[in-house]
Amino acid sequence: MAAIRILVGSVYGGALMTARAIKKTLEPEGHQVTVLEAPTLDDIAGSDDPILVCTSTTGQGELPPNLLPFYLALREQLPQMPGRPFGVMVLGDSSYGDTFCGAGELMEEALYETSARKVGDTLRIDALETLEPEEPALPWVRDWLESL
16 A cells, blocks of 8 residues: 655645545555645655645646745755656646646646656646546546556
């Protein structure tokens, strides 16, 4: 069973509720899931646990305020995590056009700069099509875990 750390970026609670649903579903199956609502670099240091970014997108493709300090520290300090697996699920609204799910792209780029290894495709959850983001997230995260 896997131990994963979920880095949450949430404005109105959708990404946080999704992360908590993942934790609630996976822990009874023996996985260890840590949901980090205000992550810091220290939260991911000292382990090789896979990282799952679960974030909404705000404004014009920007990170939510609670994830922004982590992102800035990651970009400034560039802690090297060669081969550390990560995945990205991002909530957005496709009516925003080119900035749809931009927060996920920012986090993916920053994690690549640390030499982390992306596992699977990014899950983009469109608020115009999905009212319950955990519905597509749960099957996706199971596939992601199998790919680790």
